[in-house]
Amino acid sequence: MKKVVKFGGSSLASAEQFQKVGDIIRADDSRRYVVPSAPGKRHSGDTKVTDMLYRCYELAENGQAFNKQLNQIKDRYNEIIHGLKLDMTLNDEFETIKKKFTAKAGSMYAASRGEYLNGKIMAKYLGFDFIDAANVIRFDKEGNLDTDTTNRLLAERLNVSEHAVIPGFYGSMANGTVVTFSRGGSDITGSLVARAVRANLYENWTDVSGFLVADPRIIRDSAVIHTITYMELRELAYMGASVLHEDAIFPVRQAGIPINIRNTNAPEDDGTLIVASTCRIPTFTITGIAGKKGFVAVNIEKDMMNSEIGFCRKVLAAFEESGISIEHMPSGIDTMTVFVHQDEFAEKEQQVIADIRSATHPDSIELESDLALIAVVGRGMKSTRGTAGRLFSALAHAHINVKMIDQGSSELNIIIGVKNEDFEDAIRAIYDIFVVAQL
Ligand code: ASP
Numbered sequence: 324m325k326k327v328v329k330f331g332g333s334s335l336a337s338a339e340q341f342q343k344v345g346d347i348i349r350a351d352d353s354r355r356y357v358v359p360s361a362p363g364k365r366h367s368g369d370t371k372v373t374d375m376l377y378r379c380y381e382l383a384e385n386g387q388a389f390n391k392q393l394n395q396i397k398d399r400y401n402e403i404i405h406g407l408k409l410d411m412t413l414n415d416e417f418e419t420i421k422k423k424f425t426a427k428a429g430s431m432y433a434a435s436r437g438e439y440l441n442g443k444i445m446a447k448y449l450g451f452d453f454i455d456a457a458n459v460i461r462f463d464k465e466g467n468l469d470t471d472t473t474n475r476l477l478a479e480r481l482n483v484s485e486h487a488v489i490p491g492f493y494g495s496m497a498n499g500t501v502v503t504f505s506r507g508g509s510d511i512t513g514s515l516v517a518r519a520v521r522a523n524l525y526e527n528w529t530d531v532s533g534f535l536v537a538d539p540r541i542i543r544d545s546a547v548i549h550t551i552t553y554m555e556l557r558e559l560a561y562m563g564a565s566v567l568h569e570d571a572i573f574p575v576r577q578a579g580i581p582i583n584i585r586n587t588n589a590p591e592d593d594g595t596l597i598v599a600s601t602c603r604i605p606t607f608t609i610t611g612i613a614g615k616k617g618f619v620a621v622n623i624e625k626d627m628m629n630s631e632i633g634f635c636r637k638v639l640a641a642f643e644e645s646g647i648s649i650e651h652m653p654s655g656i657d658t659m660t661v662f663v664h665q666d667e668f669a670e671k672e673q674q675v676i677a678d679i680r681s682a683t684h685p686d687s688i689e690l691e692s693d694l695a696l697i698a699v700v701g702r703g704m705k706s707t708r709g710t711a712g713r714l715f716s717a718l719a720h721a722h723i724n725v726k727m728i729d730q731g732s733s734e735l736n737i738i739i740g741v742k743n744e745d746f747e748d749a750i751r752a753i754y755d756i757f758v759v760a761q762l
Contacts (some may be wrong), residue, residue, distance in 0.1 A: 324353035327493060327522045329513030332363020332371055333530040334587035335441055338406020343587050345448060347528065348414060350590075356481065356520060358491045358513040359445045361437025361600075362399055372399055372437040373506075380433035383424035393421060400440055408575060411447050413440055432501040435493035436507060442490030451486040460494025460512060462502040467536060468511075470493070470574075477519035489516055510571035518574040525575050525582045532586040533595030534559070534566055537612045537754050541747050546564045546758055548611055550596045550603045555610050555700050558736050562613035562698040572597075579589075605703040608710055610756045612750055614697035616743045618650060620727065621675075625685040628657045635659065641678035645671040650696065651729050660727065662740065665692055694726060695746040698736050701755055705734040713756050714739075721752035 348354045361372040379392035397417050404411060420436055439455070446453035459480050461472040473494065481487060491509025494499050504511050510527060517525035534556075535545040550561075553576045559571055566584055574761050575582055576599065585594040628634050635652075638659060642649055651662040668675070676688055704710045711730070714737060727740030727756055741749045 324524075325355055325520055325522045326351070326353045326434065327356045327358065327513055327517040327520065328354045328526045329509060330360060331408045331509070331527075332360040332373070332531040334363075335361075335445075336360055336365045336369070336526050338403045339443070340406055340587065341448060343590075344445075344528070347587065347590050348449060349479045353523070355486050356385060356522070357445060357449065357451065357488045357490065358509060358516055359438060359441045359504075360405065360491050360509040361441050371716050372396060372441075373400070374379075376433045376437050377430060380424055380430050382509070382634045383433075384427055384430070389424060390421075392641045393417065398443065403444055406442070407448055409444065409447055411444070413443065416440060416443070417502050429501070431493070431503045433491075434503050435501050438492045442488050446488040449486070450758060451488045452484045454480055454484065454487050454489045456490050456493050456512060457495040457499070457501055459489065460515065462494055462496050464496060464501050466496075470515075470529065473515055474519050477516060481516070486669060495711040502579055504568070504570070505754050507568040508570075510568035511574075516575040516579035517580050518578045522576065522580055525580055526585055527571075527582055528585045528587045529566065530586060531566065531584075532589055532592040533584045534564065534611065535752055536607070536610070536758055538564070541750050542754050545754070546606070547592075548595050549593065550598060551597055551610055552601060552702055553597060554733075554735060555702060556597055558698055558700045558731075559611045559613045564611060564613040567597075567675070572718060582747075593754040603702060607671060607701075607758050607761050608703045608707050609699055609701035609753075610703070611700050612697065612745060612753050613700070614695055616695040616746055618662050618694045618696055618740070619665045619668050619672075620691040620694055620740065621661045621663065621668075622687075622691065623660070623679060623683070623685045624658045624687045624689075625683065626657055628635055628659065628685075631683075636724060637682040638679055641649050641675050641682060641701070644678060645675050647675065651727070651740075653727050653729050662694070662696065662727070662737070675727060691726070693742045693743040695749075696727075696738055697738050697749055697753070698738050699757075700736045702735060704737070711737060714753060717752045717756035718749060721748055723749050723752065735746075 334340055363371045370412050374394050382389040458474045461469040465471045491512035493503045533546055534548045537545045539545050582597040583594055586592050647663050647667055653660050723745045725739050729738040
């Protein structure tokens, strides 16, 4: 058994959190490869070290004094080192960082030091090898991840390490220039490491006990999803549910390695298991609910639209030419509706409408703004009768007017459109009928 364990910033924000992490790793011999984030917030008003680094580097870049800010960062690490009673100092590292900042080594280099330094401490604390991600995570000249080279470098290097710490979030180009992933990117590093060592499991430790069925800001004490498939996760993540970086899924998904989301502050909880496929019966008919506000529906009407070949293409081309991505497209016999993001569309609406008019000569074009889309996702829906019936009667009981319905052909999701102002009530009604009623 081989496990890769990634710990997020809040799991490593203080010496106390490091101790919890140490206990988790020592409790299971198969937790051999550790990917740490930079120290996150210790409490709600705190600042993440990554953000401190970005700010500090900004000063350096503008030729302003940055010593005070760099020392504050050093204090954060020293607090951890002293709290763990480790016999080490980061003085040399901070000297190098200071020189590199003065030489304007770039904001990516700056941000990457958060993980790099935390990795040094973690390796010392655990007695594991330290592997600089700059030597094993490779980016091409355009700054895109070079997946094959990374996989090879990681596999070669980790093959000769029984236990190692590989800092998350960054790597380098062949010429040594440090490159970071987008924010939250340590999740991706963990996934790449898991694939390279052919891990049995990729454990992603954070500060929640897994994915929740619904947004906790809307549903207090939402139930946790025990098992979710990659496909379901994609649907929910696309609609705004977030715990894991989106790009972290692909490497392990390809290799068929499950991801387990766990809570560092409640290691006794099973968390959420993300798998390619499963025969586990879902706890509820639905797996999760997610949604977003701020859509516009563009309704296009034309008599005999249905028999006009190329009509849809012409309409879609008008959006494409303005660089607007389309979210959903329900259609009737002589009507077609296109859902787009309101903020993207607002700037270009007159151009798009003019283009649709000249390309298709419709009878009318109407816009309806301030709409929300809600995705009800679940592999269990396929084999259960009456899901849609229950869903819509629940919404009717809650006096919610459904503006649009779209069921994906995979029967994995039902998307509904409602008014922005009904968004929260709709989610509560759906949660009540599928989760509360089934508890
Ligand atoms: N420390 C980085 C961030 O705050 C990367 C990570 O935590 O995954 O975004």
